[in-house]
Amino acid sequence: MAPKFVVFGGNGFLGKRICQNAVTAGYQVVSVSRSGKVPHSTELNDKQWIQEVQWTAADIFKPDSYHALLKDAANVVHSLGILLENENYKKTLSKSPTTGSKSSLFSLGAGPNPLRKSSPYFTYEMMNKQSAIILANTFKQEIIKKGKKEQAKINERSFTYISADKGFPMIPSGYINSKREAEIEIERMHEYFRPIIMRPGFMFDEHRNAIGPRSFIHSALELLYCGNKFLLQNKLQFMNDLIRPTVSTQQVSHSILTKVEDSNFKGIVTLEEILKT
Ligand SMILES: NC(=O)c1ccc[n+]([C@@H]2O[C@H](COP(=O)([O-])OP(=O)(O)OC[C@H]3O[C@@H](n4cnc5c(N)ncnc54)[C@H](OP(=O)(O)O)[C@@H]3O)[C@@H](O)[C@H]2O)c1
Numbered sequence: 001m002a003p004k005f006v007v008f009g010g011n012g013f014l015g016k017r018i019c020q021n022a023v024t025a026g027y028q029v030v031s032v033s034r035s036g037k038v039p040h041s042t043e044l045n046d047k048q049w050i051q052e053v054q055w056t057a058a059d060i061f062k063p064d065s066y067h068a069l070l071k072d073a074a075n076v077v078h079s080l081g082i083l084l085e086n087e088n089y090k091k092t093l094s095k096s097p098t099t100g101s102k103s104s105l106f107s108l109g110a111g112p113n114p115l116r117k118s119s120p121y122f123t124y125e126m127m128n129k130q131s132a133i134i135l136a137n138t139f140k141q142e143i144i145k146k147g148k149k150e151q152a153k154i155n156e157r158s159f160t161y162i163s164a165d166k167g168f169p170m171i172p173s174g175y176i177n178s179k180r181e182a183e184i185e186i187e188r189m190h191e192y193f194r195p196i197i198m199r200p201g202f203m204f205d206e207h208r209n210a211i212g213p214r215s216f217i218h219s220a221l222e223l224l225y226c227g228n229k230f231l232l233q234n235k236l237q238f239m240n241d242l243i244r245p246t247v248s249t250q251q252v253s254h255s256i257l258t259k260v261e262d263s264n265f266k267g268i269v270t271l272e273e274i275l276k277t
Contacts, residue, residue, distance in 0.1 A: 002028045009080030011039045017253040023049040030054045063138040077160040081128040124178035132182045155263040157193040165201040165271040194266040201244045
């Protein structure tokens with residue numbers, strides 16, 4: 001039987017491309033999300049691989065709801081987190097061209113946050129850090145249950161954490177700090193699995209409609225990146241640190257699969273390395 005590949009957040013923006021790549025590579029793929037919903041796609045290409053994934057519902061903060069899924073998992077991916085401690089921005093980014101407007105882009109994170117009281121999980125600490133630690137610990141416990149002989153087969157297992165390249169201008173430092181803190185905790189578990197830490201920058205989907213808030217941000221960032229490269233010739237280090245290349249979800253997923261399949265690899269995969277893969 002093909003090795004099992006479990007993607008938390010597998011129906012998300014990046015997660016679905018990780019699932020797609022893992023199916024193509026021949027894994028038995030399971031997606032876990034609260035809704036368990038199949039991702040929406042109008043792409044003909046997507047229809048086939050989507051049928052191959054087991055779309056399951058569970059809450060990452062409730063290990064009892066999914067620990068059994070991890071029992072025989074070879075590779076686990078954590079692909080969920082937040083950019084702002086305000087759920088409204090996700091809705092803004094995913095707005096369709098007909099309902100989204102450019103002006104709404106500039107209000108990302110602004111306005112009331114009705115979920116703040118009702119959703120104690122919607123913080124950097126919980127969504128970006130604790131959710132990953134809880135998942136990695138649950139995976140670790142399942143490995144320990146198998147006994148010392150199985151535990152020793154570290155190279156056959158991996159845990160991938162989707163971190164981030166750097167913080168973004170106007171985004172609170174809590175975002176990148178929570179990512180870095182999670183990285184440290186996951187790397188500490190290297191005696192149980194190979195930790196793979198991905199550090200992508202702003203992501204876009206190669207097959208997604210070229211209109212809408214995310215595409216608008218993508219084009220603006222690409223323009224700045226080209227300006228810095230060709231006009232300033234990357235001579236100003238502070239500009240190079242500020243203006244980073246964008247990367248597609250397809251490139252990130254491809255890089256993840258490459259690292260998962262390299263049984264000797266563990267550690268950090270930088271944005272530059274992702275772009276080279
Ligand atoms: N997007 C970017 O440009 C970018 C850039 C750098 C780094 N990243 C990082 O990449 C990762 C993936 O980002 P993304 O944009 O793909 O996120 P996304 O589209 O919001 O996907 C996250 C998925 O996680 C699921 N989820 C949320 N809470 C959950 C819970 N408690 N238990 C189980 N599943 C849960 C959601 O599905 P349900 O609602 O059905 O639960 C959702 O499909 C994140 O760590 C993010 O910080 C993203």
